[in-house]
Amino acid sequence: xxxxxxxxxxxxxxxxxxxxxxxxxxxxxxxxxxxxxxxxxxxxxxxxxxxxxxxxxxxxxxxxxxxxxxxxxxxxxxxxxxxxxxxxxxxxxxxxxxxxxxxxxxxxxxxxxxxxxxxxxxxxxxxxxxxxxxxxxxxxxxxxxxxxxxxxxxxxxxxxxxxxxxxxxxxxxxxxxxxxxxxxxxxxxxxxxxxxxxxxxxxxxxxxxxxxxxxxxxxxxxxxxxxxxxxxxxxxxxxxxxxx
Amino acid sequence: xxxxxxxxxxxxxxxxxxxxxxxxxxxxxxxxxxxxxxxxxxxxxxxxxxxxxxxxxxxxxxxxxxxxxxxxxxxxxxxxxxxxxxxxxxxxxxxxxxxxxxxxxxxxxxxxxxxxxxxxxxxxxxxxxxxxxxxxxxxxxxxxxxxxxxxxxxxxxxxxxxxxxxxxxxxxxxxxxxxxxxxxxxxxxxxxxxxxxxxxxxxxxxxxxxxxxxxxxxxxxxxxxxxxxxxxxxxxxxxxxxxxxxxxxxxxxxxxxxxxxxxxxxxxxxxxxxxxxxxxxxxxxxxxxxxxxxxxxxxxxxxxxxxxxxxxxxxxxxxxxxx
Numbered sequence: 428x429x430x431x432x433x434x435x436x437x438x439x440x441x442x443x444x445x446x447x448x449x450x451x452x453x454x455x456x457x458x459x460x461x462x463x464x465x466x467x468x469x470x471x472x473x474x475x476x477x478x479x480x481x482x483x484x485x486x487x488x489x490x491x492x493x494x495x496x497x498x499x500x501x502x503x504x505x506x507x508x509x510x511x512x513x514x515x516x517x518x519x520x521x522x523x524x525x526x527x528x529x530x531x532x533x534x535x536x537x538x539x540x541x542x543x544x545x546x547x548x549x550x551x552x553x554x555x556x557x558x559x560x561x562x563x564x565x566x567x568x569x570x571x572x573x574x575x576x577x578x579x580x581x582x583x584x585x586x587x588x589x590x591x592x593x594x595x596x597x598x599x600x601x602x603x604x605x606x607x608x609x610x611x612x613x614x615x616x617x618x619x620x621x622x623x624x625x626x627x628x629x630x631x632x633x634x635x636x637x638x639x640x641x642x643x644x645x646x647x648x649x650x651x652x653x654x655x656x657x658x659x660x661x662x663x664x665x666x667x668x669x670x671x
Numbered sequence: 672x673x674x675x676x677x678x679x680x681x682x683x684x685x686x687x688x689x690x691x692x693x694x695x696x697x698x699x700x701x702x703x704x705x706x707x708x709x710x711x712x713x714x715x716x717x718x719x720x721x722x723x724x725x726x727x728x729x730x731x732x733x734x735x736x737x738x739x740x741x742x743x744x745x746x747x748x749x750x751x752x753x754x755x756x757x758x759x760x761x762x763x764x765x766x767x768x769x770x771x772x773x774x775x776x777x778x779x780x781x782x783x784x785x786x787x788x789x790x791x792x793x794x795x796x797x798x799x800x801x802x803x804x805x806x807x808x809x810x811x812x813x814x815x816x817x818x819x820x821x822x823x824x825x826x827x828x829x830x831x832x833x834x835x836x837x838x839x840x841x842x843x844x845x846x847x848x849x850x851x852x853x854x855x856x857x858x859x860x861x862x863x864x865x866x867x868x869x870x871x872x873x874x875x876x877x878x879x880x881x882x883x884x885x886x887x888x889x890x891x892x893x894x895x896x897x898x899x900x901x902x903x904x905x906x907x908x909x910x911x912x913x914x915x916x917x918x919x920x921x922x923x924x925x926x927x928x929x930x931x932x933x934x935x936x937x938x939x940x941x942x943x944x945x946x947x948x949x950x951x952x953x954x955x956x957x958x959x960x961x962x963x964x965x966x967x968x969x970x971x972x973x974x975x976x977x978x979x980x981x982x983x984x985x986x987x988x989x990x991x992x993x994x
Contacts, residue, residue, distance in 0.1 A: 481896055508902030518897035522916050531911060532901035577897075584901060 449643030511581030571602030795950025814879025886917030
């Protein structure tokens with residue numbers, strides 16, 4: 428579903444050149460759930476944002492569902508419609524109601540009729556457990572509710588892949604669970620997911636594969652059982668020891 | 672009850688003080704003008720708002736006065752022409768020089784019709800309003816495009832828009848008006864009205880562009896990212912997500928800019944467009960009522976700007992209510 432070959436991304440921060448993603452290669456097959464962990468500044472968010480080219484990269488190939496994102500001719504908007512993204516800070520549209528947040532792109536990008544978009548939106552709001560908030564505006568919702576709306580908004584496009592960029596990091600602790608529940612259901616339904624997260628319990632339970640990133644490189648990868656109980660690298664051991 | 676009473680007295684006291692200061696100002700102004708022996712002629716003003724115009728009507732063709740019907744000091748005159756057409760006119764009784772049944776020939780005077788006409792001040796105000804409205808709309812369009820160009824990654828768009836804004840903001844509007852009227856107006860054969868309109872729009876557009884740019888940049892970049900991640904293209908994201916939020920945020924600044932535009936439009940009087948300011952000058956040459964006219968012109972500008980100010984306040988309130 429996703430194939431990444433020798434991906435490189437640098438940027439300059441206060442005059443200093445930073446190699447945020449340094450020659451990363453990996454594949455994610457359909458239906459797989461991959462959780463990416465790593466210390467802050469390890470490039471895991473940048474890596475994730477390269478997967479729908481929200482972040483431009485210098486070199487390498489990213490191929491999503493057969494479309495090569497590095498090709499000039501690839502219609503990025505069309506690929507992005509197939510790749511749902513959930514952000515740390517939700518990024519709901521504050522001037523639109525919850526329902527409009529879910530229907531806008533369906534109508535404008537997917538060219539669905541208002542009626543179909545509306546139906547789909549209500550179905551998804553029910554699925555994430557907040558159908559009663561359809562008419563509310565984002566700032567009337569709690570963080571957990573906002574993030575569930577954001578997930579529903581991404582799902583409304585019927586994406587083939589879902590990317591999650593630290594979806595629970597901005598939430599109050601008691602709201603983390605409700606968002607993880609929605610993600611767990613999604614994983615069980617066979618959605619292809621790439622998740623950047625610090626929720627280790629959730630990762631252990633849901634992930635098919637763990638990726639550990641450090642200094643822009645993939646340091647270690649493997650199934651969660653082996654990854655958590657018997658990590659190869661010292662850096663991984665140290666990192667897990669810190670957060671577990 | 673007691674506490675309310677004790678609160679009310681000091682507030683009333685302040686209002687009395689405000690009133691006293693205002694009365695004092697007016698009194699002082701009156702005293703000063705008395706010293707220079709100025710003849711106030713306020714009574715000349717109303718005719719420059721609306722006036723009765725006696726306009727002589729002539730017979731459109733040969734015919735006969737069929738009937739005369741007295742309505743107060745007016746007379747309804749019905750004329751039947753030889754070709755069978757009927758004409759109905761209302762003219763003042765005093766000016767009537769015909770009897771019932773009398774024959775008239777084409778071009779004969781029938782009498783004077785009394786018509787309410789707009790005075791120069793009203794005409795000038797309408798011109799100012801029209802000019803401000805059109806140039807305001809144009810400025811908004813220029814500002815939207817200019818604001819988008821200012822944040823564009825395209826070097827040409829960026830350079831052109833930045834240059835435009837710097838040049839326009841760095842030169843006086845008066846000079847721009849002369850350039851538009853004498854140079855561009857001559858080269859492109861523009862009417863003085865079009866030249867004035869364009870100069871105002873291009874001047875104001877530069878300020879609107881900077882306001883719009885600031886508005887767009889004040890919206891969190893996560894909004895653009897979320898919109899793009901849903902597959903919207905740049906223009907869809909701008910139109911549906913960024914601009915609605917940005918414009919709402921800069922509404923007070925935009926209102927200020929359009930209020931400035933109404934006031935700045937008074938400069939077009941230098942290229943002989945009869946706006947409110949020019950109307951004032953013309954009336955003064957007839958009446959020598961310099962003080963009265965400029966006070967009145969100021970008051971009329973204030974009516975325009977204050978209405979706009981109230982309108983945007985309502986708009987702001989309604990937009991916040993939508994959240």
